[in-house]
Amino acid sequence: MARSDHEAEGQRDLGADAAVVEAGRPRRPTRSRRKAGDVAGADNNIDILDCAAQCFMEMGFQGTSIDDVARRLGATKGRIYHYYASKTDLFFDVHREGMRRLNEAVIAVMGSGGNGRETLRAMLEAHALTMLQNIAYLAVVVQGVHMHRLGATTLAQRQVLDEIMAIRRDFEKLFSDVFRRGQADGSIRAENASIAVKGMLGAVNWTAIWYRPRANETLADKQKIARELAALQVGGVA
Amino acid sequence: MARSDHEAEGQRDLGADAAVVEAGRPRRPTRSRRKAGDVAGADNNIDILDCAAQCFMEMGFQGTSIDDVARRLGATKGRIYHYYASKTDLFFDVHREGMRRLNEAVIAVMGSGGNGRETLRAMLEAHALTMLQNIAYLAVVVQGVHMHRLGATTLAQRQVLDEIMAIRRDFEKLFSDVFRRGQADGSIRAENASIAVKGMLGAVNWTAIWYRPRANETLADKQKIARELAALQVGGVA
DNA sequence: AATTAAACATACTACTGAGTATGTTGCAAT
């Protein structure tokens, strides 16, 4: 799937996702052209995604017009519709990119040993930190969760939607699996895994609502918030 | 504005699917005509609020058209615009009603004695239960939180928005005050009250995203979920 | 040097949806 540009010098994303439905992709996946002064490796699409994420976060899906995104880009509709077949496809791609970053961050800390409880804590911390560092993308993800209907009229869009929901289910399963591992090794006493996981993820996801980066906020500040949130969810307040 | 706030009794239905639709011809329901001596503004248009809440929950603010709400009502725009000056005002009133029910439920359990931690737990449980019982209204509240811009163009709308945000601030303060009381009486060890409260409220508020009442769900079922959520937020999983 | 296609911009269409203007009906007080 994805923008099949093969020129991904950028260490970022691309291609990693399972190839699924093709919806609203660039028509001809040849190499992107660069103007004379362009910095090599810059993915043009990431600019569109960034601006779209920002707009969607601030004004919601329906509240954002393609012209809004284009204005923020310093461009016009033509540019956006050159890469995305529809507004819905653009939204989906932001959502998918957000989920990709979340998955990446959480999976990265899952193999660090430790019992179920400690692994769960590390996963929550990674989740939280990723939220704080990608607040626009993840705010879009949060929005999209209960927008299962949006305007998914076409078949292709519905397939993309199914794909996204599957990713979300798998993501939640990462946590509930580790939770049960903690129950098995005795490090977790709580019983109802489903409710507990939904609660913990809610506490972390809620940062999409209240958190806005302050000026001069350092990485250490974000890490502190993430660590506290994760610790409280595992250990409680008492 | 031009709205009064005392719509009396709180225990309406639980946001279950509005069976108001009743496909038929322009029906003439019991037209409650105002009798002499009635206070102007004591409107019983709770049906409008219910349908609006349901629509806003399912399709979002921008995604919901006034005609959508009217259709669900089994009426036309005329009826809605007879009571509300604009779509934004309607949204605000749903939001305000949701916050009113939340406040009522939480304050009701605050005087039951007990140390800070136990009071906090009871407040969280009451909060959660109210969410589950009024999921449509509270889903709108959750939506509205980060929609500070919406389309608040008029001065009156901005004032209502300020009022709502003040209510939200006061609501959060209820929790952080009790949290600090718990720190003082030794029943709460966690340090950062701000982060902790935001996390706990997030866990509870997140029910607006995932929770949808199943068929035949009893009050006891909801109470069980609420109790578990509250207990986990206070005591953790370990 | 000419050709080609990607990467946009510009100009337009068609439609949706918020809000309004105006009609209609029934109850209640006169």
Added chain:
DNA sequence: ATTGCAACATACTCAGTAGTATGTTTAATT
């Protein structure tokens, strides 16, 4: 019995917006 008005319904306007059709520029290829 007539009148006044609340409580709607009906029929419009018009601004905003998703999507399209087409023009323009630039860089790589031949």
